[in-house]
Structure formats: structure tokens, C-alpha cells
Amino acid sequence: MGEMTNQIVVAGGSLAGHSAVAELIGLVPDADIVWVTGERHRAYSKPALSKEFMQARNEIAELMLPGIECDLDRLRIVSRSCASLDSQAQAVELDDGERVAFDQLLIATGARARMPGILQGVRGVFPLRTLDDAVAIRESLAGKPKVVVIGGGLIGCEIAASMRTLGLEVTLIEQLDSLLDRPFGGAFGSYFLDLHRDNGVKLIMGGKVDRLTVDNGRVAGVELADGSRIGAQLVVVGAGSEPCTQWLDGSGLDVENGVVCDAYLATSRRGIFAAGDVARWTNPVYGIQMRVEHWTNASAQGRAAARNMAAAFSDRQELLKPFADVPYFWSDQYGQKIQMVGWHQGHDHVDLDRSGDAPGPLARFYRDGRLVAAAGINVPRIVMKLRRQIEEEARTLQAA
Amino acid sequence: MKIIVDRQRCDGNGVCMGIAPEVFDVDDDLYLHIAENIPEDPELRARVRQSITSCPILALKLVED
Structure with a gap:
């Protein structure tokens, strides 16, 4: 090369970004890497948040992913968020106004918890997505609150199980007539209902939340569309998540329920790749586009994108490989x-x-x-x- | 190459088994068995290292020869 040092920007400080940076350090020794991490915490393990961490079976230090060993001249870690992308000029603008130019960019900005408007802005009501969410929920357990969980998906069911394991009174409200319907494709429907009932969760199936009742700015209960009211001092909302792509508005990238990528995790713009919860790629195993929001996918996809970026970057075609993967996730309940x-x-x-x-x-x-x-x-x-x-x-x- | 598992932490989630089934085996009691001798095959060893860094509860540690 000789002239200018190439610069790679990795946007996103969670698992996909972490595994990409770790891989890139080894693969492209002649490039500078800027890692825009967003969250104030180092990369950490999310699967434990609703399970071991919620049950106080481990602590924050045990969730932290290992630091990345590298010469600090080559890796700059920026604890800011990305505000916009100029894909023509190949630059990312950060939320403090700094522009960071790149030769290659990995978009790994993940997803955020969906929080319906009627559930926002009330103390004692939390989504669960980040470590800060999990810490806030854990801190509110000291007074042995009555818990209402809204949503019978993975997060909702794991939270209900963790809260029951801690001996708290739990009511779970789900709009559908079955639990974990989407993640498990409707299989084991009655098994999941029995599992939670047998463990003492009060299930309200087909329940529609109308509004929260609030006392002095704190949640006091949940009112359902049928007029019934359930008292609660703690409400945890598991209403799914949405990819963090707002900062890509106007960038010219193809974005539709995630950043659209080909089988190589390359986006519609040259030099720009995506990985993790934010990426919607064509999986050669199935020949269709999918967006997967699970640990193993983020980890493997971050690494795969890094290899394909390195291939394009250093003309090492042997590194280039489509990301063909059979998704995997698990849940622990009782x-x-x-x-x-x-x-x-x-x-x-x-x-x-x-x-x-x-x-x-x-x-x-x-x-x-x-x-x-x-x-x-x-x-x-x-x-x-x-x-x-x-x-x-x-x-x-x-x-x- | 030797792998150490923290039994207090390991919950048998099977991520390691998904990446390197030749070395990691979670049985139906969710107990993780790890192969004693890991062949010198570099491709396999790369996957073993990947399994270790991919453990969501950071229960695995590698001791290189």
C-alpha cells in the first residue's frame, strides 16, 4: 500500500461489533479501526440478562466479554452513537458532530426494545434489552413487588420464570392464546402454558392491555380492555424489538426491516457491510432473506462480515465466503x-x-x-x- | 490444547457443541462433556477457539499446549 492507511469503521458496540473487531485486528494488520460503541458499557453477554443475572446468580463483571488485545494506535474506541451515514462521501457522523471517514464500514448497531406509547414514561415500567434495563429491574426487586409481565415471547417468558424462581407474584399478559408462539413456531403450545401455570404464574391469555394505572408517577397496576385491573409495582414489557436503522435514513442504503444484505453480508453500497440483529441477509441455507436476533448469529455473523471485508480490502479472495448458517437459540425456564x-x-x-x-x-x-x-x-x-x-x-x- | 469449563457457570446451552461437535457434547442432563484429546487439525482447533469465545456465559477457558 504505502500511501494512506485504510480505515475501517465498525458501528455498534455489542456482540456482532465485538466479534468483528476481534477478527479484523488479526486479518488486516495494515488498517486502522474505529469502533463506535454507542453504549457506555463494554460489550457484554445479553442472554444472561433475563436469566442468571436477573436471578442474581451472576454479577455485572461476569457478563463482560473479554477486552480486545491490540496495539492502541490501530484501534480507536469511541463511546458515541452514529447519527448519520454519508455513503457517497464514505463518512459516518457521530452524535457529537464528529465525522469519521471510512474505506469500509460495518453496520452492527443492533436492535432496540419496542415500547408501546401507552407504556412509556412511567416509573416502575421497564423493557429488557440492555444491561441498564436489567440493573434497573433488579434494583426494583428489593421491595418484593407484585410483577406484571406484558408479552409472552422469549423475554416475557424468561422474565416470568426468573421472577417466579425468586418467589415473586407474577401475572403474565399475552395477546395471543399461546406462549412463545413466534419463536417456536406454535410447537409445544400447551406445554408452555402448563410449565408456567405449574410454576405459579397467573396467565392472562388473549389479554389486551388498555392502560397503566399510575400513582404519583409510579405504576400501580395494569388495566385490560375488558375492564379488569391487575395491581403491580413492577411491569416488565417484552414487546419485541426493532432494528436500529434510523441513523441510516437518507443514506441511500437499502433498508427494510433491517439493512438488506446479500449472502456475503454486503449492503447495496460498496464497502459497506452489516451484521447482527440489524442485518437482513440472504441466507444460502434457505435461499431467502432473514433477520435473526440471537446470540450465536451475532457472534458468527460479525466474524463472517469481518472476513469478507478483509477479503475485499486486501484482495485475499480465499477469505470471501457467503454466510450460510442454520440459526440457533435457546431459552431457560424453570x-x-x-x-x-x-x-x-x-x-x-x-x-x-x-x-x-x-x-x-x-x-x-x-x-x-x-x-x-x-x-x-x-x-x-x-x-x-x-x-x-x-x-x-x-x-x-x-x-x- | 486443553479446555477448562467452569461447572458453576455452564448451563448446557450448547453453543460450543453447535460450533465444534467433535469436541463438545452436551448430554440430555445438560452436562457438558469435553473431548480429552483434541487432534492437531488447524481447522478444528480454530473452531474450538471460536467455541470458547462464543460461550454466552463465558464458562470456557483455553489452555494452549
């Missing part, structure tokens, strides 16, 4: 390990196996006769075997 591999969306057939050799229930999801996803409870070996089977079948299909 000591039950619930696992999901693959992409069940669009399946046309489910096989439920409650007998057989499996010690727990197992579901296989098919589309056009092909295995696309599997979920199981306390059957990690079988689930992981099915994950490999999905991978192998995809490889065979691609080769054909």
Missing part, C-alpha cells in the same frame, strides 16, 4: 432447556414427537418435504444433530 434450530417461518408441516427415545418433546418443521427447523426441550443432542442434518441437506441442494 431449569428446562428449550432449543430451536433453523428457520420455521413458512413451514407447511410439523412432526411432534413426544414418545420415542427423546426424554423431552421434540418438533421437526418441514417445508416442501425438506427439514427446515427443529425444536426440543431437554434434548440437546438430538437438536444439534438435526441442525447438522439441515446444514447437510442444504449443501446437497446447493450442489445439485
Whole structure:
């Protein structure tokens, strides 16, 4: 090279950004890296927030991901947020007005908790997405509050389980008639209902939250559309999340429920890649676009994007690889390990196996006769075997 | 190459098993078994290192030879 040093900007301080920076340090020794981390905390483990951390089984220090070892001349860490992107001029503008030029950019700004308007601005009501959210919830547990959880998805169910494990009184309100419907594709519906009921959660299924009742600026309860009222000193909202792409408005990037990428995690603009919760990429395993909001995806995708950036950067074509991955996530509730591999969306057939050799229930999801996803409870070996089977079948299909 | 697992922390989430099933095996009691001898294969060893850095509860540690 010789002339100017190339500069890579990694936008996003969570897992995808962290794993990308760690990988880039090793792959492109001749580039400067600017890591725009946003949050005031170092990168930390999010899966534990609703589980071990909420149950006070671990502390903040134990959540922190290892620091990145590198010559500080090469890596600049900026605890600011990105305000806008000028993709023509190849520069990111930070929230303090600084412009950071880049030759390559990785967008890994993640997702934020969705918080419906009627639930905003009241003390004692929290989403759970960040470490600060989790700390605030934990601090409010000291007075043994009555807890209402709004939303029966992954976060809602894990919070309900953690709060019951701590011995608190918990009511969970879900609009649908089943729990964990979206993450587990409708499998195990009655199992999840029984699991939470047996552990003492009061379930309100098909419940629609109308408004909060507030006393002196603090939450006092939740009112439902049918007129009923549930008292609560703590309300935790699990209403899903949305990708953090506002700062990309006007950038010319293709953004639609996430930053649209090809199989190589490259966006519609040259030199700009995306990874993690914010990325909507074409997964070669399924041949469709998907956005995955789970730990393993953020970790693997950050690394994969870094390799593809390095390939483009240093002309090392051997590094270039499409990101073909069978998504995986798990949940822990009352000591039950619930696992999901693959992409069940669009399946046309489910096989439920409650007998057989499996010690727990197992579901296989098919589309056009092909295995696309599997979920199981306390059957990690079988689930992981099915994950490999999905991978192998995809490889065979691609080769054909 | 030797891997140490913090049994207090390990919850059997299986992320490591997903990346390097030749080395990590979570049984149905959610107990993690780790292979004693890890072959010299560089590709496998790269995946083992990746498993360790990917553990969401930071329960794995690597001791290089």
C-alpha cells in the first residue's frame, strides 16, 4: 500500500461489533479501526440478562466479554452513537458532530426494545434489552413487588420464570392464546402454558392491555380492555424489538426491516457491510432473506462480515465466503432447556414427537418435504444433530 | 490444547457443541462433556477457539499446549 492507511469503521458496540473487531485486528494488520460503541458499557453477554443475572446468580463483571488485545494506535474506541451515514462521501457522523471517514464500514448497531406509547414514561415500567434495563429491574426487586409481565415471547417468558424462581407474584399478559408462539413456531403450545401455570404464574391469555394505572408517577397496576385491573409495582414489557436503522435514513442504503444484505453480508453500497440483529441477509441455507436476533448469529455473523471485508480490502479472495448458517437459540425456564434450530417461518408441516427415545418433546418443521427447523426441550443432542442434518441437506441442494 | 469449563457457570446451552461437535457434547442432563484429546487439525482447533469465545456465559477457558 504505502500511501494512506485504510480505515475501517465498525458501528455498534455489542456482540456482532465485538466479534468483528476481534477478527479484523488479526486479518488486516495494515488498517486502522474505529469502533463506535454507542453504549457506555463494554460489550457484554445479553442472554444472561433475563436469566442468571436477573436471578442474581451472576454479577455485572461476569457478563463482560473479554477486552480486545491490540496495539492502541490501530484501534480507536469511541463511546458515541452514529447519527448519520454519508455513503457517497464514505463518512459516518457521530452524535457529537464528529465525522469519521471510512474505506469500509460495518453496520452492527443492533436492535432496540419496542415500547408501546401507552407504556412509556412511567416509573416502575421497564423493557429488557440492555444491561441498564436489567440493573434497573433488579434494583426494583428489593421491595418484593407484585410483577406484571406484558408479552409472552422469549423475554416475557424468561422474565416470568426468573421472577417466579425468586418467589415473586407474577401475572403474565399475552395477546395471543399461546406462549412463545413466534419463536417456536406454535410447537409445544400447551406445554408452555402448563410449565408456567405449574410454576405459579397467573396467565392472562388473549389479554389486551388498555392502560397503566399510575400513582404519583409510579405504576400501580395494569388495566385490560375488558375492564379488569391487575395491581403491580413492577411491569416488565417484552414487546419485541426493532432494528436500529434510523441513523441510516437518507443514506441511500437499502433498508427494510433491517439493512438488506446479500449472502456475503454486503449492503447495496460498496464497502459497506452489516451484521447482527440489524442485518437482513440472504441466507444460502434457505435461499431467502432473514433477520435473526440471537446470540450465536451475532457472534458468527460479525466474524463472517469481518472476513469478507478483509477479503475485499486486501484482495485475499480465499477469505470471501457467503454466510450460510442454520440459526440457533435457546431459552431457560424453570431449569428446562428449550432449543430451536433453523428457520420455521413458512413451514407447511410439523412432526411432534413426544414418545420415542427423546426424554423431552421434540418438533421437526418441514417445508416442501425438506427439514427446515427443529425444536426440543431437554434434548440437546438430538437438536444439534438435526441442525447438522439441515446444514447437510442444504449443501446437497446447493450442489445439485 | 486443553479446555477448562467452569461447572458453576455452564448451563448446557450448547453453543460450543453447535460450533465444534467433535469436541463438545452436551448430554440430555445438560452436562457438558469435553473431548480429552483434541487432534492437531488447524481447522478444528480454530473452531474450538471460536467455541470458547462464543460461550454466552463465558464458562470456557483455553489452555494452549
